[in-house]
Amino acid sequence: KAGVTQTPRYLIKTRGQQVTLSCSPISGHRSVSWYQQTPGQGLQFLFEYFSETQRNKGNFPGRFSGRQFSNSRSEMNVSTLELGDSALYLCASSGGAGGSYNEQFFGPGTRLTVL
């Protein structure tokens, strides 16, 4: 069974640009969550989507947005990039239905560098 895939794996952008990251969950999983990982803050929750609806959102500015498609694939977008947005962006998928289905499996991440 294929795992969570994320594209691209690496990105270099300059301040002020925008970026779109993509995540394909494990087949059959309906919930996709996004996290930002930095050395100073660790893993911070960005948002969660379930059946194309945003179910929860973390404490990040409105420049961070996301969406989920009918096939459960998800994208996140960061507009007007700042230097502090440099991080490893991780996507996780789960069955989303509670019980053992809430176990989340992570992709390899997208390493974003903002210059």
Add this chain to the structure above:
Amino acid sequence: EDQVTQSPEALRLQEGESSSLNCSYTVSGLRGLFWYRQDPGKGPEFLFTLYSAGEEKEKERLKATLTKKESFLHITAPKPEDSATYLCAVQALNNTDKLIFGTGTRLQVFP
């Protein structure tokens, strides 16, 4: 506020030297406590989920336990390949999958 604290921040062990990692948590109703392993530059790898106090799970040299306030990850006779950062996270009873992570314990095992 839901919170997770892991200790120690870093741990150096000789191969074969058993030890434990601690994860203390505060959450408004625990749905599950998760342990992950993360290697540099990679995504976290799922290890265990614990759901209720008294529960224990094992996988090779790792054993996770859970109380009402904390979880321990016991590493028995570690090998150099066990070197990684171990992350603990909690999930609350609020019908979402949001994980609240600790800052991790960086484990180094020397031959």
